[in-house]
Amino acid sequence: MTGAVGERGHNVSRAFLADRAMFVRLARICGAGHYSSTFSAAELFASLYYAHLKLDPRDPKWPDRDRFVLSKGHAAIGLYPILAHLGYFPPELLDNFTRLGSAFGDHPNMKHIPGIDFSSGSLGHGLSIAVGMALSARVQKRDYRVYCMLGDGELAEGQIWEAAMSAGHYKLQGLIAIVDRNQLCIDGRTEDVMAIEPVEERFRSFGWEAQRIDGHDFDSILAALGRLKPAGTGRPQVIIADTIKGRGVRRMELSLQWHVANLAGDDYADAEAEIRAGLQPYREKAHV
Amino acid sequence: MSDHQQGQDAIFRGTSGGDAALKDRKSIIGTPNAALPAFVLGEELADLADHDPRIVVLTADLANANRTNDFRKRHPERFFNVGIAEKNMITVAAGMASCGNIPYAATFASFCAILGAEQLKTDCAYPGMKVRLIGHHSGMSMGFYGTSHHALEDLAMTRTIADLTVICATDANHLRAILRASLNHPGAMYIRLGRGRDPQVYADVPRDFAIGKAATLREGKTISLICCGSVVRATLDAAQLLAERGIEARVIDMHTLKPLDEAAIRKAAQETGAILTIEEHNITGGLGSAAAEVLVSEGRIPFQRHGIPDEFVPVGPPAALYAQYKLDAPGIAEKVLTLLGGTRTTN
Numbered sequence: 127m128t129g130a131v132g133e134r135g136h137n138v139s140r141a142f143l144a145d146r147a148m149f150v151r152l153a154r155i156c157g158a159g160h161y162s163s164t165f166s167a168a169e170l171f172a173s174l175y176y177a178h179l180k181l182d183p184r185d186p187k188w189p190d191r192d193r194f195v196l197s198k199g200h201a202a203i204g205l206y207p208i209l210a211h212l213g214y215f216p217p218e219l220l221d222n223f224t225r226l227g228s229a230f231g232d233h234p235n236m237k238h239i240p241g242i243d244f245s246s247g248s249l250g251h252g253l254s255i256a257v258g259m260a261l262s263a264r265v266q267k268r269d270y271r272v273y274c275m276l277g278d279g280e281l282a283e284g285q286i287w288e289a290a291m292s293a294g295h296y297k298l299q300g301l302i303a304i305v306d307r308n309q310l311c312i313d314g315r316t317e318d319v320m321a322i323e324p325v326e327e328r329f330r331s332f333g334w335e336a337q338r339i340d341g342h343d344f345d346s347i348l349a350a351l352g353r354l355k356p357a358g359t360g361r362p363q364v365i366i367a368d369t370i371k372g373r374g375v376r377r378m379e380l381s382l383q384w385h386v387a388n389l390a391g392d393d394y395a396d397a398e399a400e401i402r403a404g405l406q407p408y409r410e411k412a413h414v
Numbered sequence: 415m416s417d418h419q420q421g422q423d424a425i426f427r428g429t430s431g432g433d434a435a436l437k438d439r440k441s442i443i444g445t446p447n448a449a450l451p452a453f454v455l456g457e458e459l460a461d462l463a464d465h466d467p468r469i470v471v472l473t474a475d476l477a478n479a480n481r482t483n484d485f486r487k488r489h490p491e492r493f494f495n496v497g498i499a500e501k502n503m504i505t506v507a508a509g510m511a512s513c514g515n516i517p518y519a520a521t522f523a524s525f526c527a528i529l530g531a532e533q534l535k536t537d538c539a540y541p542g543m544k545v546r547l548i549g550h551h552s553g554m555s556m557g558f559y560g561t562s563h564h565a566l567e568d569l570a571m572t573r574t575i576a577d578l579t580v581i582c583a584t585d586a587n588h589l590r591a592i593l594r595a596s597l598n599h600p601g602a603m604y605i606r607l608g609r610g611r612d613p614q615v616y617a618d619v620p621r622d623f624a625i626g627k628a629a630t631l632r633e634g635k636t637i638s639l640i641c642c643g644s645v646v647r648a649t650l651d652a653a654q655l656l657a658e659r660g661i662e663a664r665v666i667d668m669h670t671l672k673p674l675d676e677a678a679i680r681k682a683a684q685e686t687g688a689i690l691t692i693e694e695h696n697i698t699g700g701l702g703s704a705a706a707e708v709l710v711s712e713g714r715i716p717f718q719r720h721g722i723p724d725e726f727v728p729v730g731p732p733a734a735l736y737a738q739y740k741l742d743a744p745g746i747a748e749k750v751l752t753l754l755g756g757t758r759t760t761n
Contacts, residue, residue, distance in 0.1 A: 189514065236512070236541050244512055245541045248532065254502045255537065258509020258517075265470060265492055265515060288502035296494075 142172035146374060146401045148207035148220070150389060156224040160232070162372035162384040164204035166308035166341070167275065170367055171201075173347040174273060174304075175208045183213040186240040192270050193243045193259045197252020198277035198306060199233040205242075206230055214241035250283025252276065253303060257289050260298040260357075269357045271300045279311025282320040287332070293362040294333025300357025303329075303364040306341065308371035312385050329364045341367025342405065370408055375400055379408070452610025454586045455548070456484030458593050459518055463489050466597060470510055472496060472519040474503045480520045480550050480610070500525045504533040504547060511543035516597065522556075523549030523565035527604055531571050538602035539578040546596050548605045553644055553694030554722070554739075555609030557732040566722050570699025572604045573672050579603040579625060580672040582643035587616040588669065591623035599625055608644030608694070609732065615646050615667070626670045628678040634662035637750060638682035641692040642668050642701050648736070649692050651743035656750055663750065671704055679708045688716035690753055692746055694736075697721040720749050 146168055153159025175181075180192040196205060203223075210217040222228040229238035233247030244255050256274035263270055280286065293301050305325065309315055316322050326336040337353065339346040350365050371385075372378030375397045389397050447453055456471075463469040463485070470492045477483040477495050486493040496503045500521050507517035519526070527534065527549045538545040549568055556563035572580045583589040583605060596603055620629065631646070632653050641649040646667050653663040664686050666678055682689055689709065691702035702719025709717055722739055736742045740749055 193513075195509075244509070245536075248536045251505050251533065251537055254505030255509035255512070257502070258506035258511075259513050260509075261470075261494060261506065262510045262513035262515050265510075266513070285501045285505065288496075288499040289506070292496050292499065292502055292506065295497075 142168065142176070143402065143404065145172065145204075145207040145211065147398055149203050150375075150394065150397055150401065152203045152206065152220060152223045154389060154394060155221070156232070158386055158388045159203055160200040160386055161375070161389070162310075162378045162381065163198060163277065163306075163308065164201045165373045165375065165378065166369040166371045167198070167201050167204055167306045168374070169342050169344060169347055170275065170304060170306065170369075171204050171208055173344060173351060175212060177348055178351045179273065180270065181212070183209075183241065186214060189266075190268055190270050193256070193272040195244050195252045195256045195259070195272070195274040196234060196242075196246050197255075197274055198249065198280055199246030199252075201275075201306075202230075202232065202234040205234065206239075209239070209241040212241070215239070249277065249280045250285040253286050253289035253293070256301055256303070257293050257296070257298065260293070260301040261296065263300055263357060264296075264298075269300070271302060271354070271357050272298075273302045273304060275304045275306060277311075278305055278307045278309065278316050278322055278325070279319070281305070281322045281325065282311075282316075290329065290332040290334065290362075297333075297359045298362045299355055299360035301362040302354055303334075303362070305364065305366045306369055307366050308369040308373075309380060310371045310382065310385070312382075314382065325366055326364075329366075333361055335361045335363045336366060337364075338366040338368065341369035342373055342408075373408070374405055376406075449586050449614055450611050451583060451586045451589045451607055452481060452550075454481075454589060455520065455550075455607075455610075456481040456486070458590045460485045460488040462593060462597065463492060466516070468514060468516045469597075470494065470515045470517050472503050472507055472517055474498055474500045474521045474525070476521050480548070482520055500530050501533050504530040504545070505537045507545045507547075508533070508537035508541070508543045511538075511545050512541070516544050516546070518546045518548060518593075520548035520550060522563060523552035523568050523606060524556075524563055527568035527572050527606075528565060531575075534572065534578070534602070534604065535575045539575045542577060542601050544599075544601065546593075546603045546605055548607060550607040551609050552606045553608065554727050554735050555644065555694070555732050557735060558729040560729050561726045564727065566694075566696045566727070567699070568604075568606065569671055569693070569695050569701065570703070573699065573704065577601050578672065579670070580606070581625060581670045582606045583608070583612075584643060584646045584667055584669060585612050585615045587614070587619045588623070590619045591616075592625075592669075594619075595623060595625050606643060612644050613647045615650065626673045626675060628675040629667040629669065630664060630678070631667055632663065632665040634664040635686055636661045636663060637688040637690060637754060638664040638666060638686040639690050639692060639746070639750070640666045640668050640679065640682065640701065640705055642671065644694045645692050645741055645746070648741060648743045649746055652746035652750065655743060655747040661750065661754065668701060668705075671701060674704050674708070676708045679705050680712060683709055683712040683715050688753055690717075690746075690750055691719050691721075692741070692749075693721045694741060695721050696724060698724055716753060718749070718753050720746065
């Protein structure tokens with residue numbers, strides 16, 4: 127953890143610690159949660175929202191804002207605390223997370239939540255949505271960029287590659303995909319269930335620029351975001367972020383048991399304390 | 415080559431550009447080609463786009479067949495042919511709608527409303543995107559191309575999606591009215607077209623057209639014939655055949671299946687002696703089922719659904735299939751006589 131300072135004056139890593147604690151709190155309200163898919167993307171969310179995206183929380187529908195599509199919609203509990211933190215809605219609304227009538231479900235709903243640019247949940251759709259948003263920027267002569275976060279297991283969905291092909295064809299340089307390469311899908315390692323490597327080469331062969339980074343290191347993430355080209359006619363850009371599913375709570379790291387699960391009792395307090403202490407160096411486990 | 419075969423080729427080969435001879439001659443069904451739905455889709459959208467910068471058009475490698483090429487010629491910067499990738503087309507359209515555009519996305523009905531049903535539900539209807547998905551060559555109008563290219567299930571599938579408007583175009587003038595009305599209609603729409611060569615029903619663009627409001631095309635008291643889309647012309651012709659035998663049939667163009675004009679169906683139940691629904695669709699889940707859902711609370715009335723029974727149809731030229739399934743004028747008239755005959759013996 128490097129304490130990188132973002133453009134909006136937030137201390138990214140400090141804001142982010144509070145967010146991580148919120149992820150587990152939300153999952154506890156719900157009684158179940160996608161902890162590990164959220165932890166793998168946590169530094170990516172914080173870097174984008176606290177230091178990179180062109181946004182105005184006072185005007186969530188600002189036509190020239192950057193767009194963010196959470197194609198892996200099951201990590202929405204990673205986004206809600208950040209949006210609340212930035213002022214899109216009062217944080218206390220999250221106290222009712224997933225309860226009957228709440229705006230906030232396990233997957234995000236753009237009709238009810240300010241700051242959500244598109245509803246998601248069905249894997250494989252988000253990159254096509256992002257292509258549409260980037261085409262609209264071109265038609266409307268706007269210079270916003272469109273960011274789309276994909277899961278690595280999600281890359282097995284065929285529509286992702288329809289969208290990747292069209293992004294390359296239309297030369298949507300303003301389209302940025304970020305792959306949360308957290309290594310696991312529900313039933314095992316992606317490379318055992320349905321291999322996605324060599325993922326950079328696959329995107330490059332579809333006409334994309336690709337960079338690969340450590341997705342838990344703020345300096346690496348912010349540097350990669352800083353290298354992105356502006357919207358225009360050119361190659362779409364993908365960042366493959368190597369991450370660890372469940373990162374930050376040791377029992378969840380690369381564990382298949384925690385894709386959807388619930389922390390209870392002392393385990394919850396242990397996990398929260400672990401999060402408060404900050405990220406410790408990752409240690410390989412004996413087995414997965 | 416027979417006239418019939420030429421007509422087939424004109425659709426499937428595509429008719430955009432350099433086909434003036436075909437455009438000028440009468441088609442096999444007596445309607446000038448220029449007045450057929452297949453010839454007006456791109457042109458009408460281009461006319462609307464002249465005055466509305468929000469409009470964009472997408473297709474999936476069928477720009478010739480559906481004449482969206484006519485739009486491309488006039489608004490190339492607002493036209494996107496995504497190749498043979500229908501799911502991507504629908505979801506890209508939803509992304510564009512979220513940024514304020516109004517996308518019209520057109521491909522074969524089988525490959526948008528059926529292949530793309532989940533994209534239509536999740537990306538268009540659920541978030542309330544103003545996507546207009548245009549499914550052409552619906553029903554069994556693809557004839558001998560077979561079941562993969564038929565769409566006899568699309569109305570059933572789309573009708574169960576919340577917040578989705580489902581509407582069938584009857585002919586070219588009707589299609590123009592639908593497209594004009596669609597501009598300011600909220601939420602997502604599925605617009606079902608026939609084979610693009612549907613014969614004329616409306617002499618002009620109907621001025622009183624309203625989404626969700628059925629059109630009564632002929633008055634009658636003996637029976638109501640409630641129909642939509644490609645079979646409206648044949649139903650009117652059947653009504654004429656029946657009139658010659660003293661049976662006065664009311665003909666209702668129930669173009670909008672959702673939201674359904676329930677009042678028109680109730681009125682038909684109250685004012686006429688029987689109801690027959692006619693549709694080029696599996697009788698499960700389409701117009702007939704929609705009518706039945708209304709009529710279930712209307713008390714006893716002789717009622718039948720006419721369409722394709724629950725089976726995959728054999729290959730054959732479209733006209734032969736319509737005759738086989740009694741969806742031409744004589745066949746529809748025969749169905750009416752059977753229904754009325756049955757009611758006379760049972761009542």
